[in-house]
Amino acid sequence: MSTVKAGIIGFGYMGNFHLRRTREIQEIQIVAAHDIQEEKLMNARQEGLRAYDRLEDFLSDEEIALVFICTPNNVHASLSIACLNAGKHVMCEKPVTMNVPELEQVIAAAKKANRLFTCHQNRRWDTDFLMVKQAVDSGVIGHVTSLQNRVYGQRGVCFGWRADPKAGGGMLYDWGIHLIDQCLCLFEGRRVESVYARLQSILTPAVDDSFELQMGFDNGVCAKVQVGTFCLQDLPRWFVYGDRGTLKIDDFTGKTGGMARIRGNVQGFDSVFGKNIGPSRTMAPLKPEYLETLPLPHAESDPCAYHRNLAAAVRGEETLYVSFDDMRRDMTIVDLAFESSRKNEVIKTRV
Numbered sequence: 001m002s003t004v005k006a007g008i009i010g011f012g013y014m015g016n017f018h019l020r021r022t023r024e025i026q027e028i029q030i031v032a033a034h035d036i037q038e039e040k041l042m043n044a045r046q047e048g049l050r051a052y053d054r055l056e057d058f059l060s061d062e063e064i065a066l067v068f069i070c071t072p073n074n075v076h077a078s079l080s081i082a083c084l085n086a087g088k089h090v091m092c093e094k095p096v097t098m099n100v101p102e103l104e105q106v107i108a109a110a111k112k113a114n115r116l117f118t119c120h121q122n123r124r125w126d127t128d129f130l131m132v133k134q135a136v137d138s139g140v141i142g143h144v145t146s147l148q149n150r151v152y153g154q155r156g157v158c159f160g161w162r163a164d165p166k167a168g169g170g171m172l173y174d175w176g177i178h179l180i181d182q183c184l185c186l187f188e189g190r191r192v193e194s195v196y197a198r199l200q201s202i203l204t205p206a207v208d209d210s211f212e213l214q215m216g217f218d219n220g221v222c223a224k225v226q227v228g229t230f231c232l233q234d235l236p237r238w239f240v241y242g243d244r245g246t247l248k249i250d251d252f253t254g255k256t257g258g259m260a261r262i263r264g265n266v267q268g269f270d271s272v273f274g275k276n277i278g279p280s281r282t283m284a285p286l287k288p289e290y291l292e293t294l295p296l297p298h299a300e301s302d303p304c305a306y307h308r309n310l311a312a313a314v315r316g317e318e319t320l321y322v323s324f325d326d327m328r329r330d331m332t333i334v335d336l337a338f339e340s341s342r343k344n345e346v347i348k349t350r351v
């Protein structure tokens with residue numbers, strides 16, 4: 001098996017992440033980096049990489065077959081096209097571009113150059129997501145009817161270029177794209193029929209530091225994505241309703257939460273009486289004997305799976321995990337979410 005030689009554009013947080021991750025596997029070796037900051041180039045040299053301050057010199061390095069683009073979001077498209085035109089395969093960080101028209105230009109460049117182009121939708125390999133996927137696919141809580149997929153932090157203020165709208169800042173691009181991609185992966189083969197979003201700027205004025213987004217699928221599922229940077233109480237990472245039970249996962253570790261379902265074929269469940277449960281009793285707790293408490297779904301994540309697939313695709317041995325169509329669907333939902341929030345309307349679609 002030959003090792004794919006690669007370079008990194010943007011040697012900040014994610015550039016370093018890809019360097020470390022590829023050092024865990026044989027299939028990819030990072031040999032060079034390009035950045036516009038001298039400090040980052042020094043870091044690259046300390047890591048034993050060839051460091052280029054000029055993009056043209058980086059692109060002329062013939063040893064580089066694959067480029068990891070890890071810059072702020074607004075230059076993803078132009079850098080991807082430059083790399084593809086130079087004959088390199090490209091893996092671009094999320095969000096792959098700023099919008100669908102930009103993405104189509106990059107896809108056209110990839111097709112013309114006959115080179116691979118994909119995006120780092122790595123949260124498909126998160127343990128918590130794999131647990132939810134397992135619950136959805138197995139039907140352990142029945143047919144899933146709705147879910148909440150959320151990430152809330154406390155700091156409030158978006159940091160660095162993430163607070164700059166020109167750089168592609170804001171939480172819809174930052175976290176939204178991951179959670180949207182996860183929701184689309186949960187219901188493979190299904191289409192999104194409607195999108196409604198409300199973007200807000202609570203403590204970072206220029207960008208959305210908080211948003212809610214609702215996707216209606218053609219199988220009736222309502223998937224809600226919620227992201228906020230200023231939340232001082234814990235909410236579960238996932239809440240999944242099925243027609244036979246409910247799943248809750250507290251955080252990214254997937255270690256705590258709960259899953260329960262109705263036992264056997266019980267119908268018309270009786271409630272526990274004697275409590276102050278209101279006149280309709282609809283919201284009353286069930287008799288404990290009707291309930292089956294289950295262990296949380298089990299999932300094992302392979303943190304190197306994405307990079308191994310990337311290398312195998314460059315060698316022509318595997319299909320990329322994140323396809324053109326996957327990227328188109330993710331970016332279409334992002335575009336529609338911005339439109340929905342601007343117009344305060346539900347946008348009908350078929351994505």
Ligand SMILES: NC(=O)c1ccc[n+]([C@@H]2O[C@H](COP(=O)([O-])OP(=O)(O)OC[C@H]3O[C@@H](n4cnc5c(N)ncnc54)[C@H](O)[C@@H]3O)[C@@H](O)[C@H]2O)c1
Nearest residue numbers: 010011012013014035036037040070071072073075093094
């Ligand atoms: N997949 C994930 O889990 C994940 C996590 C964090 C960030 N990201 C994505 O990775 C990208 C980078 O984020 P980060 O947190 O590493 O940012 P960062 O600020 O830590 O690093 C960005 C680097 O890009 C460099 N840069 C800026 N413009 C450039 C240009 N035109 N040419 C070359 N270099 C340039 C900067 O000097 C900096 O070193 C973003 O697109 C972000 O959305 C993905």
